[in-house]
Amino acid sequence: MDDIARETGLTKKTVSRVFANSNLVKASTRERVLEAAKRLHYEVNMLARNFNLKRSGYIGIAMHYQQILDGPYVAEAFKGFRRAISDESDYVFALFDTESESCNNGTKLAKFYRQRRVDGILVLAPHTDDQFLGTLKQLAVPLVVVGEKPTCSSVCSVFCNDGLGIELVCNHLYSLGHRRIAFVEGPSIYAVAIRRKKAFLHFLHEKGLNNPSWYIQPGDFSSRSGSAAGEILLQGNPPPTAIVTCNDTMAVAVMGIAQKLGLRIPEDVSVAGFDDLLPLNGGYFPPLTTAHQPVCEMAEWGARVLLNSLQTGVLPSGKTVMDVSLTIRESTGVPKHTNGASSPKQKKLKTRNDSDVTYEVQQPPVH
Amino acid sequence: MDDIARETGLTKKTVSRVFANSNLVKASTRERVLEAAKRLHYEVNMLARNFNLKRSGYIGIAMHYQQILDGPYVAEAFKGFRRAISDESDYVFALFDTESESCNNGTKLAKFYRQRRVDGILVLAPHTDDQFLGTLKQLAVPLVVVGEKPTCSSVCSVFCNDGLGIELVCNHLYSLGHRRIAFVEGPSIYAVAIRRKKAFLHFLHEKGLNNPSWYIQPGDFSSRSGSAAGEILLQGNPPPTAIVTCNDTMAVAVMGIAQKLGLRIPEDVSVAGFDDLLPLNGGYFPPLTTAHQPVCEMAEWGARVLLNSLQTGVLPSGKTVMDVSLTIRESTGVPKHTNGASSPKQKKLKTRNDSDVTYEVQQPPVH
DNA sequence: TTGTAGGCGTTATCAG
DNA sequence: CTGATAACGCCTACAA
Numbered sequence: 001m002d003d004i005a006r007e008t009g010l011t012k013k014t015v016s017r018v019f020a021n022s023n024l025v026k027a028s029t030r031e032r033v034l035e036a037a038k039r040l041h042y043e044v045n046m047l048a049r050n051f052n053l054k055r056s057g058y059i060g061i062a063m064h065y066q067q068i069l070d071g072p073y074v075a076e077a078f079k080g081f082r083r084a085i086s087d088e089s090d091y092v093f094a095l096f097d098t099e100s101e102s103c104n105n106g107t108k109l110a111k112f113y114r115q116r117r118v119d120g121i122l123v124l125a126p127h128t129d130d131q132f133l134g135t136l137k138q139l140a141v142p143l144v145v146v147g148e149k150p151t152c153s154s155v156c157s158v159f160c161n162d163g164l165g166i167e168l169v170c171n172h173l174y175s176l177g178h179r180r181i182a183f184v185e186g187p188s189i190y191a192v193a194i195r196r197k198k199a200f201l202h203f204l205h206e207k208g209l210n211n212p213s214w215y216i217q218p219g220d221f222s223s224r225s226g227s228a229a230g231e232i233l234l235q236g237n238p239p240p241t242a243i244v245t246c247n248d249t250m251a252v253a254v255m256g257i258a259q260k261l262g263l264r265i266p267e268d269v270s271v272a273g274f275d276d277l278l279p280l281n282g283g284y285f286p287p288l289t290t291a292h293q294p295v296c297e298m299a300e301w302g303a304r305v306l307l308n309s310l311q312t313g314v315l316p317s318g319k320t321v322m323d324v325s326l327t328i329r330e331s332t333g334v335p336k337h338t339n340g341a342s343s344p345k346q347k348k349l350k351t352r353n354d355s356d357v358t359y360e361v362q363q364p365p366v367h
Numbered sequence: 368m369d370d371i372a373r374e375t376g377l378t379k380k381t382v383s384r385v386f387a388n389s390n391l392v393k394a395s396t397r398e399r400v401l402e403a404a405k406r407l408h409y410e411v412n413m414l415a416r417n418f419n420l421k422r423s424g425y426i427g428i429a430m431h432y433q434q435i436l437d438g439p440y441v442a443e444a445f446k447g448f449r450r451a452i453s454d455e456s457d458y459v460f461a462l463f464d465t466e467s468e469s470c471n472n473g474t475k476l477a478k479f480y481r482q483r484r485v486d487g488i489l490v491l492a493p494h495t496d497d498q499f500l501g502t503l504k505q506l507a508v509p510l511v512v513v514g515e516k517p518t519c520s521s522v523c524s525v526f527c528n529d530g531l532g533i534e535l536v537c538n539h540l541y542s543l544g545h546r547r548i549a550f551v552e553g554p555s556i557y558a559v560a561i562r563r564k565k566a567f568l569h570f571l572h573e574k575g576l577n578n579p580s581w582y583i584q585p586g587d588f589s590s591r592s593g594s595a596a597g598e599i600l601l602q603g604n605p606p607p608t609a610i611v612t613c614n615d616t617m618a619v620a621v622m623g624i625a626q627k628l629g630l631r632i633p634e635d636v637s638v639a640g641f642d643d644l645l646p647l648n649g650g651y652f653p654p655l656t657t658a659h660q661p662v663c664e665m666a667e668w669g670a671r672v673l674l675n676s677l678q679t680g681v682l683p684s685g686k687t688v689m690d691v692s693l694t695i696r697e698s699t700g701v702p703k704h705t706n707g708a709s710s711p712k713q714k715k716l717k718t719r720n721d722s723d724v725t726y727e728v729q730q731p732p733v734h
Numbered sequence: 735t736t737g738t739a740g741g742c743g744t745t746a747t748c749a750g
Numbered sequence: 751c752t753g754a755t756a757a758c759g760c761c762t763a764c765a766a
Contacts, residue, residue, distance in 0.1 A: 001759070011737050016760065024735060043481040048759035051418035052742060057484065058425070058461065065445055075436040082432065082464060087475065092484065093462040094425065100454050108454065115413040117424065117459065227650045256651025259626065283594045284623025368743070378753050383745060391751055415743035419758060 007036045019044050058094040059085060059306065060118035062109060062132070063125065065097040071249075072277040073295060077124055077146065080299025085307055094118055098130060106135025113141045120306045122146055124299075127189040142309045144316050146302035147295065149191055156316035158302040162192050162274075163199035165291030165324030169244055169272045170203040172289070172326060176334050178242040178270060182215040184229040184254070186246035193221075196246050196274065215240055219250050226253025234261055234269065241269060241335035248273035248290055255285045255331065266333030276327050287329035294322050374403045386411050425461040426452060426673065427485035429476060429499070432464040435492060438616075439644040440662060444491055444513065447666025452674055461485055465497060473502025480508045487673045489513055491666075494556040509676045511683050513669035514662065516558055523683035525669040529559050529641075530566035532658030532691030536611055536639045537570040539656070539693055543701050545609040545637060549582040551596040551621065553613035560588075563613050563641065582607055586617050593620025601628055601636065608636060608702035615640035615657055622652045622698065633700030643694050654696035661689050 005012045010029065017025050018033040025033075036042075050057050061081070063074070085091050094117075096109060109132050112118050120142035126133065133152045136143050145157035173181055183200045186193025197216075204211065214236060217229035226245060230253060233240055245251040251273030255265055263269050265286050276292035301320060309316040371382045377396065384392045385400040392400075403409075417424050428448070435441050452458050461484070463476060476499050479485050487509035493500065500519045503510050512524035540548055550567045553560025564583075571578065581603060584596035593612060600607055601624060612618040618640030622632055630636050632653050643659035668687060676683040 012759090013738080013761085014736060017736085020761080026735060029735080043478070045759055046482040046484050047414075047418045047421065047423060049761080051414045051744090051758090052760045052762090054414065054742085056414060058459075061462075065449070066442060075433060078432055078436055087467050092425075092479075095428075095460040095462055097449060111410070112459075114410040117413050223646060224650070253651065260651050279590060283591070284620065284627050379743090380745080380754085381752055383743095384752085387745080393751060396751080412743055415758095416745075418742090418760090419744045419746090421758080 001042070003040055004033060004036045004042055007040070008032045054116065055119050056117050057091060058118045059091050059303075059310075060094045060096050060109070060112065060121040062096045062098050062121055062123045064099050064127070066099060072279070073125070073147075073275075076277055076295040077299040080296040080301075081122065081303045083296075083300045084303030089307065091119070091307070091310075096121075098123075098126070098132065106132030110135050110139050110141070113139060120144075120310050122299075122302060122306055123148075125190070125192075126150065128191045128194075129189060140315060142306060142315055144302045144306045144309075146299050147192075149195075149319070151191070154317070156305065156318055158298045158305070158320040158322070159192075160293050160298060160322045160324050162195040162293075162324065163202070165274055165293065165326075166196050166199035166244070167203060168324065168326040169274070169289070169291050170200065172328065173242045173244070173270060173272065173332060174203075174207060176242075176270070176332065178335050179209060180211060180215070180238060180240040180335075181209070181242045181244060182211070182217065182233045182240035184217050184219040184226060184233075184243065184245040184250050187220040193246055200244065211240075212236075219246060221247050221249060223249050223253040226250030227257050230254035230257035234258055234263065239269070242272070242332065243269065244272050244274075246274055248275045248278040248288060251288055251290065251331070252278065252285060255288075259285070265331050268336060270332040270335065272332055286331045289329045289332040290327055292325045292327045294324075298322055368409070370407055371400060371403045371409055374407070375399045421483065422486050423484050424458060425485045426458050426670075426677075427461045427463050427476070427479065427488040428491060429463045429465050429488055429493075430491040431466050431494070433466060439646070440492070440514075440642075443644055443662040444666040447663040447668075448489065448670045450663075450667045451670030456674070458486070458674070458677075463488075465490075465493065465499065473499030477502050477506050477508070480506060487511075487677050489666075489669060489673055490515075492557070492559075493517065495558045495561075496556060507682055509673060509683055511669045511673045511676075513666050514559075516562075516686070518558070521684070523672065523685055525665045525672070525687040525689070526559075527660050527665060527689045527691050529562040529660075529691065530569070532641055532660065532693075533563050533566035533611070534570060535691065535693040536641070536656070536658050537567065539695065540609045540611070540637060540639065540699060541570075541574060543609075543637070543699065545702050546576060547578060547582070547605060547607040547702075548576070548609045548611060549578070549584065549600045549607035551584050551586040551593060551600075551610065551612040551617050554587040560613055567611065578607075579603075586613060588614045588616060590616050590620040593617030594624050597621035597624035601625055601630065606636070609639070609699065610636065611639050611641075613641055615642045615645040615655060618655055618657065618698070619645065619652060622655075626652070632698050635703060637699040637702065639699055653698045656696045656699040657694055659692045659694045661691075665689055 001012045001015045004015045014029065015033050018030050046057065109121060123143065123145045125147040126145060128151060133150050133155050137152055137155055143156065145155055147159055149159045150157050170181065185197050188194055217232055219225040219229050226249060233243055234257060243254050245254060251271050254271050258265055258269055265271055273288050273290040276290045277295060305316050368379045368382045372379045382400050385397050413424065476488060490510065490512045492514040493512060495518060500517050500522050504519055504522055510523065512522055514526055516526045517524050537548065552564050555561055584599055586592040586596050593616060597620060600610055610621050612621060618638050622638050625632055625636055632638055640655050640657040643657045644662060672683050
């Protein structure tokens with residue numbers, strides 16, 4: 001900057017103003033500065049600037065690397081994050097693996113914030129036993145949880161109405177005539193999985209269905225666990241006429257087992273999932289009926305809330321619940337031995353409705 | 368720091384030494400400082416420290432978000448990165464999406480480096496048409512490309528011997544007795560895909576196989592494209608007895624189509640993939656014979672090289688080629704109408720060999 | 735619209 | 751082993 005100031009006969013401060021996009025600089029002066037900057041290959045030293053501004057320019061994304069990096073969930077979430085925090089915003093994402101203990105108990109994340117290495121934190125799909133949220137809350141870190149309803153209730157978060165999703169799926173199956181409906185659980189480290197199961201139990205109770213207890217099988221979101229559950233369910237007696245799983249991966253695995261057992265989908269058994277994140281698979285399984293979780297939108301909104309907080313200096317707060325919608329495809333249909341209420345072909349009747357967003361407490365989006 | 372200095376009756380500099388882990392501080396002095404620091408809730412301001420040290424503490428990871436975030440490749444790569452650059456290393460990962468134009472032509476990445484926002488860059492699986500490598504090369508940025516052999520030859524990189532992988536797979540099939548071997552290509556934006564195809568053509572030529580041209584089908588690594596190719600190949604006349612695909616996803620899709628057509632694997636058709644990254648699927652397809660690509664190891668090594676460069680100040684250089692190995696599982700076997708040379712059951716004969724690493728030019732690893 | 739003086743929190747240098 | 755002083759490159763406050 002000194003060099004440019006000398007070259008142009010101005011002061012460092014004026015040069016500084018140009019690069020800080022201050023509007024109290026004469027256009028001609030700005031030109032002169034920019035010209036000299038180009039000539040001298042000058043580039044702002046963000047280290048110095050940020051040091052001065054007491055900000056890092058980084059937004060931390062905390063997540064369990066191995067748990068979710070491998071899957072469409074993260075891809076969708078990042079799409080949303082990037083929509084909110086684009087290239088121009090001057091913020092960059094920093095990645096933190098909450099798998100490590102130091103991260104998990106909050107020590108490391110807290111330290112990073114205190115040390116000014118991140119300006120704010122987006123927490124993606126934390127586990128229910130993650131302790132760091134509590135730690136961070138005390139620190140008054142600008143923090144937004146995306147994809148989960150944190151147990152620590154005062155933490156700002158964006159998640160979705162899992163219960164509604166299961167309800168929609170189950171009612172869809174019920175109205176097709178299904179009564180023997182089975183369920184494959186998700187891992188209990190995720191509150192979402194627990195909520196989904198709870199909603200299923202509630203559905204059973206509401207409809208007065210008295211299915212055998214083995215109609216509810218454990219699962220951990222993995223293909224392997226889906227297959228295991230599928231084998232038990234489909235070879236049981238009497239087998240369910242419909243199987244609802246806690247995520248799409250397990251639903252596909254169930255379809256795989258069904259096909260292996262020579263069962264047609266949906267003629268012999270209906271299968272429904274949860275998430276609607278999987279790419280429509282290559283055509284060797286019927287497209288999946290599933291509850292659509294607006295991950296991208298949740299992420300985008302969460303990032304916007306955080307950004308807004310960073311700009312205003314007001315800590316983020318409040319919860320946003322987004323509605324899950326039902327996407328009916330070809331893996332569900334009328335059960336064999338039943339006269340269902342609906343027509344047998346339900347092809348591609350899409351009921352997605354992304355604008356179905358419920359704002360409980362929220363500052364306006366900065367679109 | 369001033370506060371601590373006052374409290375302890377020392378100088379700022381001495382306090383500084385304590386936190387910089389300098390060993391020229393008396394133990395008792397260090398104790399006093401740390402005690403005061405705890406009492407005053409002092410935490411080093413990394414912004415100031417890094418400003419002074421002219422480093423950001425961030426390592427950039429440049430990749431095409433949507434292209435690869437959704438899949439096991441990134442998960443593996445990050446596992447490797449983290450092995451090399453752990454929590455203790457004081458480096459954090461920053462994420463850059465090379466999908467955006469500003470990143471693609473290198474402007475943004477270059478700017479980030481000049482602006483001191485990243486100390487070095489790991490480029491994950493770039494496309495052949497990515498322009499940023501050239502730009503960055505000129506800037507003398509500490510940079511390592513992982514998972515691809517860059518066209519710009521002087522760029523430091525860690526990739527694998529794709530050709531060898533295809534060769535191993537093809538020879539395995541050939542020795543089982545297969546002659547009508549088909550191939551599903553990968554997208555030409557990846558040089559890896561081109562190398563794999565080239566290796567396949569070389570294999571055909573070497574064995575003097577004269578298969579119809581439609582035995583080579585286009586693909587883009589997606590499940591959808593795999594299915595499309597599978598349908599054409601398996602319904603063709605004469606159909607191939609074995610199908611080699613450019614990645615595992617497409618191989619699974621081909622298996623799906625095969626099962627849909629009522630073909631048994633490997634009795635009616637053998638299928639082999641490339642990558643060995645997919646979780647062993649839930650048991651509804653036979654476990655896949657595939658070429659194992661040591662993504663995690665490549666990433667780890669790449670990150671080590673970069674770290675080493677950052678510590679020594681010497682720009683990274685040289686190429687490391689890691690060998691692909693063959694993992695034989697149950698999706699390949701002796702063709703129906705042929706008397707293969709080998710036994711029909713080749714179950715779980717694993718030939719993985721991760722230590723098969725070839726160092727062409729390289730500084731020693733900092734284990 | 736531009737300039738002056740001073741400060742941000744750390745480390746480097748060199749002396750003791 | 752410890753200390754005094756200056757420097758890093760930018761920004762804020764206030765003055766002109």
